[in-house]
Amino acid sequence: MHNVWLIAKREYMERIKTKGFLIATILIPLLMGGGLFGVATMASKAKATSHIAVVVGSQPQLAEDIKKELENGKDSKMTVDVVPASTAHAVLDQRIANNQLDAYLVIVPATTVGERPTFDFTPRSTADIATSTTIEDALHRVLMREYLAGKGVSEPEAAALIEPVTLNVMEKNGKHGDSKASFYVAYILFLLMYMVVLLYGMNVARSIIEEKTSRVFEVLLATITPDELLAGKIIGVGGVGLTQVGIWLIAAGLLAAQMGMASGVSLSMAQAVFFAVYFALGYALYSSVAAALGAMTNSEQELQQLNMFMMIPLFFSLLMLQPIVTNPNSMLSRIVSQIPFCAPLLMNLRVSISMPQPWEIALSIGLIVVTIYAVLWVSSRIYRVGILMYGKKPNLPEILRWLKYS
Amino acid sequence: MPIVELEKIRKVYDTKVAVEGLSLTIEPGTMFGLLGPNGSGKTSTIRMMIGMTVPDSGTVRLFGKPFDRKALHRVGYLPEERGLYKKMKVIDQLVFLGQLHGLSETTARSRSLAWCERVEITEAIEKKTEELSKGMQQKIQFIAALLHEPELIVMDEPFSGLDPVNAELLQDTLIDLRKEGKAVLFSTHRMDQVEKMCDEIVLISRGKLVLSGSMREVKSSYERNRVHVVFSGDETFLRNAEVEEAKNYSGVAELKLHSEAGAQKVLAEAMARGTVIHRFEVKEPTLEEIFIERVRASFGDEEARGIVDA
Numbered sequence: 001m002h003n004v005w006l007i008a009k010r011e012y013m014e015r016i017k018t019k020g021f022l023i024a025t026i027l028i029p030l031l032m033g034g035g036l037f038g039v040a041t042m043a044s045k046a047k048a049t050s051h052i053a054v055v056v057g058s059q060p061q062l063a064e065d066i067k068k069e070l071e072n073g074k075d076s077k078m079t080v081d082v083v084p085a086s087t088a089h090a091v092l093d094q095r096i097a098n099n100q101l102d103a104y105l106v107i108v109p110a111t112t113v114g115e116r117p118t119f120d121f122t123p124r125s126t127a128d129i130a131t132s133t134t135i136e137d138a139l140h141r142v143l144m145r146e147y148l149a150g151k152g153v154s155e156p157e158a159a160a161l162i163e164p165v166t167l168n169v170m171e172k173n174g175k176h177g178d179s180k181a182s183f184y185v186a187y188i189l190f191l192l193m194y195m196v197v198l199l200y201g202m203n204v205a206r207s208i209i210e211e212k213t214s215r216v217f218e219v220l221l222a223t224i225t226p227d228e229l230l231a232g233k234i235i236g237v238g239g240v241g242l243t244q245v246g247i248w249l250i251a252a253g254l255l256a257a258q259m260g261m262a263s264g265v266s267l268s269m270a271q272a273v274f275f276a277v278y279f280a281l282g283y284a285l286y287s288s289v290a291a292a293l294g295a296m297t298n299s300e301q302e303l304q305q306l307n308m309f310m311m312i313p314l315f316f317s318l319l320m321l322q323p324i325v326t327n328p329n330s331m332l333s334r335i336v337s338q339i340p341f342c343a344p345l346l347m348n349l350r351v352s353i354s355m356p357q358p359w360e361i362a363l364s365i366g367l368i369v370v371t372i373y374a375v376l377w378v379s380s381r382i383y384r385v386g387i388l389m390y391g392k393k394p395n396l397p398e399i400l401r402w403l404k405y406s
Numbered sequence: 407m408p409i410v411e412l413e414k415i416r417k418v419y420d421t422k423v424a425v426e427g428l429s430l431t432i433e434p435g436t437m438f439g440l441l442g443p444n445g446s447g448k449t450s451t452i453r454m455m456i457g458m459t460v461p462d463s464g465t466v467r468l469f470g471k472p473f474d475r476k477a478l479h480r481v482g483y484l485p486e487e488r489g490l491y492k493k494m495k496v497i498d499q500l501v502f503l504g505q506l507h508g509l510s511e512t513t514a515r516s517r518s519l520a521w522c523e524r525v526e527i528t529e530a531i532e533k534k535t536e537e538l539s540k541g542m543q544q545k546i547q548f549i550a551a552l553l554h555e556p557e558l559i560v561m562d563e564p565f566s567g568l569d570p571v572n573a574e575l576l577q578d579t580l581i582d583l584r585k586e587g588k589a590v591l592f593s594t595h596r597m598d599q600v601e602k603m604c605d606e607i608v609l610i611s612r613g614k615l616v617l618s619g620s621m622r623e624v625k626s627s628y629e630r631n632r633v634h635v636v637f638s639g640d641e642t643f644l645r646n647a648e649v650e651e652a653k654n655y656s657g658v659a660e661l662k663l664h665s666e667a668g669a670q671k672v673l674a675e676a677m678a679r680g681t682v683i684h685r686f687e688v689k690e691p692t693l694e695e696i697f698i699e700r701v702r703a704s705f706g707d708e709e710a711r712g713i714v715d716a
Contacts, residue, residue: 010502214489218458219503222458222478222485223507224506
């Protein structure tokens with residue numbers, strides 16, 4: 001046990017002291033936070049600003065209304081030119097080609113009385129979905145307003161009717177909750193775990209390879225057992241991961257409290273505890289797998305080829321994110337969140353969205369622990385033999401033979 | 407009580423037999439040389455001796471008891487493939503390795519400092535390993551193997567890659583440790599070192615023991631049929647019937663005779679022909695010659711040519 005502690009301590013101290021750790025600890029949240037904030041700001045502030053020509057048909061009033069809506073509407077700030085119907089489409093096409101115009105809209109009057117007119121929209125790029133969606137919305141509002149005005153509804157009344165409804169999401173205890181914030185918390189925890197497990201799991205593999213290439217392990221193995229070395233590495237590298245996540249979470253908590261954002265966010269004590277438990281289990285599981293991969297390979301390149309074994313279950317978990325968020329208690333969610341390699345991520349996600357049955361949590365933890373034990377058993381055997389057999393890449397029958405060898 | 411007893415150990419890797427029925431005993435206070443050409447099973451033997459691999463059959467006894475990992479605290483090991491943590495400071499590294507061998511942090515630190523002074527690398531203490539020369543790194547590993555004052559010191563090729571000054575420094579250190587009653591085992595290709603330092607030797611080839619015994623026994627079991635001559639003038643005496651093989655390096659000749667008695671006849675012929683003899687020394691074969699001869703015998707002549715590089 002003393003040896004495990006010594007190995008873990010060395011592994012921890014040497015990693016904490018590096019500049020890389022400091023940079024990652026500061027930069028990753030800055031970049032991620034900055035990125036999220038930037039995207040959110042752009043999404044909320046961005047108004048369509050395209051330059052559009054509207055070709056007047058037989059209804060000049062309609063064209064004027066559309067112009068007004070697009071220029072000063074709810075989420076558009078476009079520049080709109082109303083051009084007479086006689087303008088040839090070729091001229092407008094030419095203006096688009098010269099970058100003077102982004103799109104043009106042709107009003108095609110309805111053939112029968114009382115029908116809505118249709119619209120032909122020619123954008124520079126048909127992939128510009130945002131602009132066409134904005135225009136669609138604007139046209140819808142204009143037509144509805146005209147229709148209501150035709151039925152004698154006053155303008156403020158019509159505006160009130162068109163307004164979207166407000167949906168207040170309440171928690172079970174009657175408190176006013178912010179469902180978006182809770183979702184983001186679950187999502188961020190999920191990504192955090194995904195990233196750290198992948199990053200630090202690979203660090204275990206790398207640290208083993210580093211010892212193999214620098215041949216340090218031969219000195220170490222003269223005094224300690226491969227199991228102790230393996231355990232020390234997993235604990236030491238894991239400690240670094242936990243430290244980093246701890247720093248991030250505390251910083252995020254302080255920041256949120258400072259900005260008064262914590263009120264709507266509900267990360268309960270239970271959620272925090274389960275996050276810690278599932279993080280530790282998930283980390284231990286993936287590091288054991290990584291340790292086996294590290295023991296089997298001799299270089300980073302070889303490791304890259306094998307790390308799909310770690311990526312596949314993580315990607316699968318990422319794919320399952322959406323179905324679980326929309327329906328956390330469906331049969332699918334229940335089954336996939338019991339798969340040991342996915343459970344640390346998915347069961348934790350279910351815990352933070354809607355608390356599953358206690359037996360489900362107990363079962364998933366039990367399954368993970370059994371799997372960790374099995375993987376460790378296999379890893380330490382591969383490690384013991386593989387580490388002394390450097391120089392050539394093992395094939396599957398050889399690995400199977402190693403398992404028998406103790 | 408012998409420090410190491412190997413009895414008929416055998417190790418097979420897949421289809422290759424690495425060690426075949428090897429037995430040897432190391433007593434306290436001996437300098438033990440483990441010799442053999444490349445790939446002869448030296449490292450495999452050492453690894454089984456310190457429990458890094460388990461023999462397929464045969465027994466390993468350390469300090470008079472069947473092998474037990476606890477005994478490893480009394481063993482210092484320098485592997486053939488040198489390795490240190492590149493980014494770690496020398497002193498931290500030594501303290502870490504000392505602690506793994508069961509020392510307290512303070513003892514490990516004070517002994518590391520004392521050893522650094524003894525092998526003249528005090529200026530390296532605060533540096534990172536990657537900033538040091540290869541020879542210095544080797545000295546650090548040498549220290550790491552000795553920090554916990556082991557009773558058995560096992561070194562795989564300890565002097566390879568060192569300049570003569572440093573090689574001698576480490577040789578003297580090992581000789582001092584032997585005087586303190588420790589058992590030292592080392593493997594090497596350098597026969598001059600073995601001849602100078604070792605009390606006992608074992609020569610293995612293809613995993614099998616070819617020759618073993620004390621240095622004196624081994625050498626005295628060979629005839630004194632070698633002659634070292636320094637001369638000037640007529641060299642026809644080199645073709646005397648008593649001479650089995652002669653290598654003449656213009657004025658300095660190494661002769662191998664059919665028998666010990668032939669030396670006087672060769673000298674007499676040289677005198678008769680008026681050759682000026684500056685030096686004429688009759689001696690036993692060098693260890694290197696014995697080594698090459700025995701290894702060749704174990705392989706068959708043709709095969710050995712590419713393998714023996716001693």
